[in-house]
Amino acid sequence: MSDTNSHVTLANGLQLTLRHAPHLKRSAAALRVHAGSHDAAPQWPGLAHFLEHLFFLGTARFPLEDGLMRYVQALGGQVNASTRERTTDFFFEVPPAALAGGLERLCQMLAEPDLGIERQRREREVIHAEFIAWSRNPQAQQQFALLQSVAGNHPLSALHAGNRYSLPLQSSAFQDALVGFHQRFYHAGQITLSLCGPQPLDELERLGRRLAGIFKRAAVVPQAMPPALASDEPLLFAHQGLPTGAERALALLMANLSDNRPGSWLGELQRRGWLKECKVEQLYAFAGQLLWHIDLKLNPCADNSEALKLLHGWFGYIRQASPTTLNQAFGLLQQRRQRSAGALALARADSAAQPFAALDNQGLTALAALLEQLPQRAYHPWQLPEPDPLLLDEMPAHQAVALPPSLSVSSLLPPTRHHAALFLRWHIASPLRRPLQRALESALQPLQMRCEQAGVQLQFSGAGDYWQLRCAGHPAAVVRATAQALTSLQAPCDWPSPAPEAPALIPIRALIGQLPDAVLGSRAEPRAHCAADQTQLDDAWQHSRWHGLAVGFDTDALQALGALLQSCPGQGVSPSPAARWAGRRWQRANVPGSENALLLFCPVPDGQQGCGRLLAQSLQGPVYQRLRVELQLGYAVFSTFRQIEGVGGLLFGVQSPHASQAEILGHLHVLLRDGVTLDEHARKALAEQFDEPAMANADVAEWAWQARLAAEPDDLRGLKRAILDVRQADLDGLLRQLLAEDHAWLCVANAAAPDSSWK
Incomplete structure (x- = not known):
């Protein structure tokens, strides 16, 4: 059964969006307040984010130990919040029976917060610790420097991260501003609430009406219009005066920009051996303004000027392409994304008015306006790639082949879930395991980019003496992606190029990445690139031992797995019990x-x-x-x-x-x-x-x-x-x-x- 949607305006003015998704196991709520860091007075940087933190510290009705965070965590759910430039989002996911309890806590903590000065003092120190970590994070500082390049006096170029000094709690003016911000924006007129789950629409509506009615009725507060937005950076694109639907139009453009198959811009960079890594990201959207960035990393042999000319040529080609053809391909992609998304992702997309669907007429109009503002030229013969096979639901043609004994099959996940996972794990005795792993990571990167686009998780990792491949998503996509991955793993096409350096992580996240090695009794080694070749890889595969697990596949899919695993490198074995240590x-x-x-x-x-x-x-x-x-x-x-x-x-x-x-x-x-x-x-x-x-x-x-x-x-x-x-x-x-x-x-x-x- 497909999802059904409904939109309701409550008596207090709150906008309620509902999604009945019968395939979901969990339910979610996403509440968006149309106010963010740019709506606070500029003399109090971080005020909006500080208020977001204070909400989670409990209220008279639901103290901290029974507040939203503890309630959701005790149920094994997810909960978080995010303060952006013009919006603040609160969201959680829980078992369906717990949706009412979570929503009651969320609405109550936002409508009737406790802003006591003692809890402000404690939480300001947490905000300050976040600020210190942010100021020392290279990625965060690179993005901050990028936003500094925005021309004029746009607030994007200002500092909005709060700290011990920008939040003067002893100031009565600051306290008035904090309370005033809450009163001005945290009311029904500024809120969109999305509820999503397997419950019927009328049940979700009754829940929303009953609990969201706590918010006071007030007129919508017009958010101040920002000054002009412009950028001189060649890969930072600023747009003005775009019509409604521009964010969704940008999503279509970004999907095409991220396609690395032959005929695309990234595909051409890849063919020339120039592409190391590329990430396309929307940075800002408000009132017809859009700011987005292409974070492009090229190999030393690349011609940066030529890469930019190719990009502008590709823009020109996309502008002349059939909008219907572009939108059909985008709709197929969005359909897969919707089917693979969980309750939380669906609720957040609905609350942001960014559903997983093809563009409507409004979006197509916005796409034309967006493309009109991009630099373009007639340059290079381009072509639109065919629809990605990873998006097809049908299993690829295969012979009926028995599964190898080293692959176990778990029946825990019924095939009716349309979600499958395949785990393959090799024991690699070669001392060249680490440098070979770097080459294999590099070889898999183009496929991983495609998989990410298509809602498939493809991960290749190493820990101790092991390499592991994990592929999860729609069963047919898992079979196709695994077949391509095994081909790349056995014969990388680009040995000299190491995998791109992973972005720097905060210390605790970096430690989590090293934990599997530590459990196995080995140490994570530096990611230095060492010379390795096909002969050494062939030898490592020949002496490897592997086992695996398939979860969520039906009989036909298991036969397809049996066929493709005939080419799995190494010798199949049974797994050894997990390592243990004393002391x-x-x-x-x-x-x-x-x-x-x-x-x-x-x-x-x-x-x-x-x-x-x-x-x-x-x-x-x-x-x-x-x-x-x-x-x-x-x-x-x-x-x-x-x-x-x-x-x-x-x-x-x-x-x-x-x-x-x-x-x-x-x-x-x-x-x-x-x-x-x-x-x-x-x-x-x-x-x-x-x-x-x-x-x-x-x-x-x-x-x-x-x-x-x-x-x-x-x-x-x-x-x-x-x-x-x-x-x-x-x-x-x-x-x-x-x-x-x-x-x-x-x-x-x-x-x-x-x-x-x-x-």
Whole structure:
């Protein structure tokens, strides 16, 4: 069944958008306030973002421990917010039965916030920590410098990141501005609320009418018109006076710009061996203004001037192309994106009036106006690529071939979900494993760009002595993408070119990237490019051993997999049980960034995953309250249960501008010693998350794969029973085991171990 949509204007003036999507497992709400950082007084940079943070600190009706964030996290959902230039978005995704509880908390915290001065003081320090991290992040600074090039006095060129000094809490003028901003913009006239889920439209409408009615009725506040927008940067495009629908028109243009198949601009750069990396991004849209950027990285052999001429020639060609042909291809792409999108992505697209659909007449008019404002010339013979085979629903022609014994098949995800995942994992004994991996990453990059466009996740990664390929999405697309990936992996066409450098990550994210290596007992090596060739790769493949897992495929798709895996390199084997270690290990990681960061991973003993998951769930609130709210260690604080390389355990992460790694570890140790109290309601809620109909398709596939790595059955029902059977004595006993000096702990940090007790 296809989605059905409805739009309703409530009595208080709030715009309510509804989507009934029967294929979804979860429900989501996305609330957009039409006001952002550019709508605050310029003397208070960061005021709008500061207010967004304050909303999440709880209210009299829903205090922090029962607020939106804790409520959603306890249900295994997603929740976040984002302050942009002219909008502020709040959004969450939960099981359908919990949508009402989440929406009630969201509406109440925005309509009746607690702006007490003490919580302002605490949260300002978190904002300041974010500002410090932002100011030290090369990517963020590059984008800020790019926006500085915007001509004139447009607010895009100003600083809008708040910090300890731009938010003078002691100033009565600032307090008046903070309260005034809330009163001026956080009312029904400025709000669009989107609800999406498997519930019928009338049920979603009743929910929206009942809970969004809390917002006061007020007239729409006209947002101040910005000054003229212009740019002299050759790959930064500024538009003025565009008609309604310009953002969707830009989405069509960006989809074509990101197409790297023969006949396209990127395809031509790739054919010449010039293309290293390209990202097209919309930076700003408001009142007929658009600003977007092509972040193009070329190889040293490239002619930059010629690449720009080719771009302008391609613009000219697209302007002359049939809008109907362009829109048909775009509609096919959007259809796949909609079908692969989860509830949260659909709700956010609806709240932004950017649905996953082809352009309407308004959008086509905007496309013509957009193309009119682009530099163009008659240059180079171009052609529009044919529709991408990755978008086809039909399985490719194949012979009926039995699956290799080394590929397991999980029935956890029914084929009716139209989502499948294939995991292939090779043990590579060659000492050239790392440099060969760089070449393979480079070889796969063009295909990964296509997959990203088509709603397919294609990942190639390495950890320890292993290479792993993961492909997930529509089953037919997974089969086609995997076939192309295996061809590229066995015979890269461009050996001299290393994979592009990954963008610099904040320290805590960089540590997370190194965690699989640490669990396997190896160290992530620098990404230096070393010479390697086809002979060495052939030898590595010949001596490799592989196994894999298929999830979500029907009989016909499994036969297609059997056919393509006939060419899978290496010898098939059965997986070995996941690696375990004893005692405490400390791994120092050289990662960019000056802030202190630490990950603590505490594996749970075999057979205690149910208890371990409930313990991790019970610790989330105390960890956040103590480290983030009370001690204000930093804005990056989390705790969760994570399965890594088949090993399940509690994972804690903290990044702090002032607390040392030893101090962070000490705080975590105290929290573990303090213990937890069994909450029967939380136990039941956690157990319910492990029903296949309640889990995201990607989570089901990952669960099955981690069970395969651990050489254990993928028994979700067994895990659910184990969680429901947990008692207080079980939690206490597991904590004693974890705190024992000989129990396995793993710390990954950007500093040396604090003492000799860590190996």
